[in-house]
Amino acid sequence: xxxxxxxxxRAVMQGIPLLLGSTGETLTExxxxxxxxxxxxxxxxxxxxxxxxxxxxxxxPSPEAMNPxxxxxIPTLSCLLGAFLMGLLYCFLTVTLRANQNVTxxxxxxxxxxxxxxxxxxxxxxxxxxxxxxxxxxxxxxFRRHLSLGDTTGWFGxxxxxxxxxxxxxxxxxxxxxxxxxxxxxxxxxxxVGENPATADSAGINVGRYKYVATCVGSMVAGLGGLYYVxxxxxxxxxxxxxxxxxxxxxxxxxxxxxxxxxxxxxxxLFGGLYxxxxxxxxxxxxxxxxxxxxxxxxxxxxxxxxxxxxxxxESQPPASLGTPYFRExx
Amino acid sequence: MNNVKEPLFHxxxxxxxxxxxxxxVRGCAVLLALIACAxxxxxxxxxxxxxxYATIWSGSFxxxxxxxxxxxxxxxxxxxxxxxxxxxxxxxxxxxxxxxMLVGGLATAACMICLRDVLPxxxxxxxxxxxxxxxxAVWGGIPxxxxxxxxxxxxxxxxxxxxxxTQLVAFFIIVWExxxxxxxxxxxxxxxxxxxxxxxxxQKYLLNILVVGAICLAMYVYLNFxxxxxxxxxxxxxxxxxRYVGIKVDRVIVRTMLLSGGLCGVAGMLLVGxxxxxLTTTITAGRGFTAVMVSWLAKFxxxxxxxxxxxxxxxxxxxxxxxxSFGLDQSFSDILTGIILFxxxxxxxxxxxxxxxxxxxxxxx
Numbered sequence: 001x002x003x004x005x006x007x008x009x010r011a012v013m014q015g016i017p018l019l020l021g022s023t024g025e026t027l028t029e030x031x032x033x034x035x036x037x038x039x040x041x042x043x044x045x046x047x048x049x050x051x052x053x054x055x056x057x058x059x060x061p062s063p064e065a066m067n068p069x070x071x072x073x074i075p076t077l078s079c080l081l082g083a084f085l086m087g088l089l090y091c092f093l094t095v096t097l098r099a100n101q102n103v104t105x106x107x108x109x110x111x112x113x114x115x116x117x118x119x120x121x122x123x124x125x126x127x128x129x130x131x132x133x134x135x136x137x138x139x140x141x142x143f144r145r146h147l148s149l150g151d152t153t154g155w156f157g158x159x160x161x162x163x164x165x166x167x168x169x170x171x172x173x174x175x176x177x178x179x180x181x182x183x184x185x186x187x188x189x190x191x192x193v194g195e196n197p198a199t200a201d202s203a204g205i206n207v208g209r210y211k212y213v214a215t216c217v218g219s220m221v222a223g224l225g226g227l228y229y230v231x232x233x234x235x236x237x238x239x240x241x242x243x244x245x246x247x248x249x250x251x252x253x254x255x256x257x258x259x260x261x262x263x264x265x266x267x268x269x270l271f272g273g274l275y276x277x278x279x280x281x282x283x284x285x286x287x288x289x290x291x292x293x294x295x296x297x298x299x300x301x302x303x304x305x306x307x308x309x310x311x312x313x314x315e316s317q318p319p320a321s322l323g324t325p326y327f328r329e330x331x
Numbered sequence: 332m333n334n335v336k337e338p339l340f341h342x343x344x345x346x347x348x349x350x351x352x353x354x355x356v357r358g359c360a361v362l363l364a365l366i367a368c369a370x371x372x373x374x375x376x377x378x379x380x381x382x383x384y385a386t387i388w389s390g391s392f393x394x395x396x397x398x399x400x401x402x403x404x405x406x407x408x409x410x411x412x413x414x415x416x417x418x419x420x421x422x423x424x425x426x427x428x429x430x431x432m433l434v435g436g437l438a439t440a441a442c443m444i445c446l447r448d449v450l451p452x453x454x455x456x457x458x459x460x461x462x463x464x465x466x467x468a469v470w471g472g473i474p475x476x477x478x479x480x481x482x483x484x485x486x487x488x489x490x491x492x493x494x495x496x497t498q499l500v501a502f503f504i505i506v507w508e509x510x511x512x513x514x515x516x517x518x519x520x521x522x523x524x525x526x527x528x529x530x531x532x533x534q535k536y537l538l539n540i541l542v543v544g545a546i547c548l549a550m551y552v553y554l555n556f557x558x559x560x561x562x563x564x565x566x567x568x569x570x571x572x573x574r575y576v577g578i579k580v581d582r583v584i585v586r587t588m589l590l591s592g593g594l595c596g597v598a599g600m601l602l603v604g605x606x607x608x609x610l611t612t613t614i615t616a617g618r619g620f621t622a623v624m625v626s627w628l629a630k631f632x633x634x635x636x637x638x639x640x641x642x643x644x645x646x647x648x649x650x651x652x653x654x655x656s657f658g659l660d661q662s663f664s665d666i667l668t669g670i671i672l673f674x675x676x677x678x679x680x681x682x683x684x685x686x687x688x689x690x691x692x693x694x695x696x
Contacts, residue, residue: 034486036426093673097680102424102486103627106620107672114665121660240662245494255487288505295498298491305491309483318484323424327684329343 005155007273007280009162013233015272016167017042020225021250022268023174023261028087028218029254030181031211032194032321033094036105038222039247040112041086045223046230047116048082049075050238053139053231054123071142072165075227083223086112087216095211098325109247117240124238133239140236164232166224171265173221178262190214194319197326207326225250249275252301258308258316271297340688353682357628360678361642364671368650371670376657383653390652391645401648403536403606406543407598409640411622413543413550414594416631417587418471419623420554421567427474427489429619430496431467431592433612435599437500438466440610443519443526443603444507455526456604463600464593470496471592472585479581493619497612504610518608528605539605546594551633563587595619628675646671 021042028035035041053075060066090108093099124134144164153161181187192200193210201207229246230238253271257263278293308316369380376383391401411428418425442459450458470492477483509517520526531538554560562583565573573580598618603610625643629635650664 089673093676097677098684099676099679100627102426103624103672104676106426106623107669107676110617110620110665110672111669114662114669117662118660118666121662240660248490248494251487252491255484288502291498291502291505294501295495298494298498302488302491302495305488306477306481306483309477309481312481323486327342327344 003280005158007276008159008269010276011269011273012163012167013272014275015268015270016163016170017225017229017233017246018250018253018271019174019264019268020170020228021222021247022253022257022264023170023177024218024220024222024225025251025254026218026257026259026261026264027177027181027190027221028215029259029322030190030194030319031214032197032319032324032326033090033211033215034101034105034323035087035090035108035215035218036102036251037086037090037108037112038105038219038251039245040109040115041083041219041222042226042229042247042250043112043116043243044086044226045079045083045220046226046243047119047238048223049079049227050123050134050136050230051119052078053136053236054127054134057136057139066138066142068142068145071139075139075143075231076224079223079227080220083219083226084216086223087219088212090219091212091215094325095208095215098327101323101325113241116243120238120240133237133242136231136236136238138236140231143231144235164228166228166232170224170228173224174261174264177221178260181261191319194321197321198328201326201328211326222247222250249297252297255308255318256301256304258304259318271300274300338689340686342684342686345683345685348682356678356681357675360674361671364674367670367674368667371667372653372657375659375663378657386653386656387646387649390649393652397648399534399536401644402540404644404648405637405640406536406540407602407606408618408621408625408644409636410543410546410598410601411595411618412625412629412636412640413546413633414591414598415619415622416550416591416626416633416636417554417560417563418591419626420631421563421584421587423475423478423584423588424486424623425471425474425489425588425591426486426620426623427471427492427592428595428622429615429617430489430493431470431595432599432602432615432619433493433496433500434470435463435467435596436603436610436614437496437503437599438462438596439526439600439603440507440516440519441503447520447523447525452525456528459526459600459604460597463596465596467596467599468589468593471588471595475585475588478588479584500610500612504612516610519610520608526604527608528601536606539601542597542601546597547633547637554631554633559583559586624672643668 021038024041025035025038028038053071056071056074057066086108090104093104094101120134127134143166146163147161181191189200189205190210192203193205193207197207200210225246226243229243230236234242249271253264253267256271257267274296275294277296278290281293365384369383372378372383373380390397392398411432414431415425415428439459439462442455442462446455446458471489474483474485474488474492477488478485504516505514507516508514528538554563562573562578565576565578566580566583570580573583599615602614607614621643625636625640628639647664647668650667651661653659653667654661654663
């Protein structure tokens with residue numbers, strides 16, 4: 001019998017970084033910026049949080065002296081700052097200097113992954129640990145703290161109440177982002193910028209500002225995804241390259257959800273499930289077949305991509321100006 | 332309305348800039364980038380800048396062996412960059428070079444392993460060449476088909492294809508692993524050297540370099556002096572114009588991507604058959620992505636690409652040498668590469684646009 005009660009929480013925990021990453025990327029893409037630097041940004045967000053947590057933890061005389069409020073606040077703020085700077089750099093290059101978005105994004109990912117691994121590696125050396133990882137268990141415990149109700153209510157608690165605060169924050173952020181995009185004036189303006197910046201400009205919308213704000217906020221949200229991965233999912237253990245290709249997967253999730261963050265809440269769990277499905281399918285001694293199962297999220301994304309382009313419905317298309325820089329004097 | 336303030340500066344598009352001025356701007360950007368890199372390295376290591384630059388230099392030219400490795404790396408990167416260029420010229424953002432290379436390498440390894448007892452050495456090599464081209468072409472052709480037929484977004488499609496290729500390679504690595512349970516293939520045909528590309532002139536890497544040099548020239552001719560090349564350029568400039576003058580746009584897209592993917596497959600073949608003689612999921616080392624930048628920096632011109640790929644590989648190896656000799660984490664080179672790319676990407680602005688400052692206010696009589 002397939003063990004749903006243990007499967008779903010793990011799928012959710014896999015899905016939350018993807019949800020945050022894809023919510024951030026959706027906001028960015030709605031402004032017409034295809035930010036392929038999201039994987040790098042998530043790395044930077046994660047390592048910035050780890051640096052913040054490490055500095056706070058090592059400034060304390062003993063782990064007992066830790067203030068749980070500060071232990072959450074410091075890594076979160078440093079994570080947001082790191083991711084914000086990455087978003088700012090991307091905007092400066094693509095919006096102000098009108099550079100090619102694909103190239104800038106790929107460079108940003110190279111930089112971000114290098115940044116994360118370099119400082120991660122250096123911190124591991126600094127901490128003098130013999131293992132190739134850095135453990136921030138005390139900080140992580142604050143992040144992982146969940147309602148005590150979750151332990152006493154059986155399967156319901158396990159499936160719905162057993163997560164750290166960032167998981168609930170991720171769902172709320174996604175729902176709020178979905179609401180803002182579809183129901184508010186700001187969202188309407190943002191979509192206009194992404195669909196046709198020239199029209200938006202002539203309607204008096206400050207295209208540059210919308211692109212900057214959307215991309216920077218998007219980067220910060222994506223950075224939180226990295227933070228959640230390290231602090232909650234990986235129990236505060238940073239090891240280089242452990243984050244893997246989740247950043248690219250969250251870009252895939254954007255397509256899968258057809259640019260709707262609120263759909264992402266369910267879709268991210270589905271993706272998380274697909275990502276770990278290979279551990280739950282009995283394959284005996286045949287390890288090779290597991291590698292084939294790991295393809296599933298990407299195959300599903302491609303199928304969605306093809307179907308949306310075949311149906312050619314207006315609501316499910318990428319923002320029309322996605323990937324092109326806007327220059328007012330261009331005809 | 333006289334009190335309306337003129338902005339401090341405004342930006343306008345430049346006309347064609349003479350090529351030497353463009354390269355002057357890029358040269359300045361590289362120079363600035365090197366200064367920034369040295370500054371960052373100094374901050375981290377406390378070394379003086381001269382020894383940092385010396386280290387960068389010795390990373391590439393410190394010994395004949397290093398120089399050969401440098402040129403070998405340039406050759407492979409150049410090959411992938413050349414491969415993605417025709418697609419970019421028609422504004423088809425093929426960022427799946429990574430996956431197309433991987434399947435090319437996979438096909439090569441498959442020939443080396445499965446045909447070693449069946450065919451003579453030259454037969455295996457022939458099969459490797461054909462199989463790698465077909466594999467790469469299929470991997471590039473699938474996104475192209477859907478793009479041509481239904482306008483499916485190619486950037487995201489090719490990106491996803493990379494990961495499918497990675498998992499496919501991971502699958503076959505476990506199938507072929509030696510010894511069982513090791514999780515890797517090791518050197519293929521170490522004793523018999525079947526399927527290893529021949530060594531010419533006593534230099535292991537020379538053949539790869541010559542092959543890529545020939546591809547580079549051929550690509551230059553193909554893009555600039557052939558009917559196909561012209562069609563690609565027209566489709567890139569305006570799909571509607573292309574359709575109007577009777578170019579079959581979908582056919583051009585699929586044909587160009589078959590070529591692009593096939594060449595990426597060749598790059599994978601050179602890597603597996605020519606130098607590494609093994610297959611891993613990370614054998615491409617991000618070259619498919621770096622190639623996007625190499626090709627773009629050279630303005631999609633195959634000849635300039637020699638220069639840009641040299642620049643990128645030189646700096647990467649220099650940065651790698653810095654991290655080794657100063658005892659830093661290897662990822663430090665990624666940071667430096669990132670910084671250099673940011674500078675070069677930023678410099679394109681000054682080539683394409685002009686900043687006009689506000690004229691000094693004239694005194695009215």
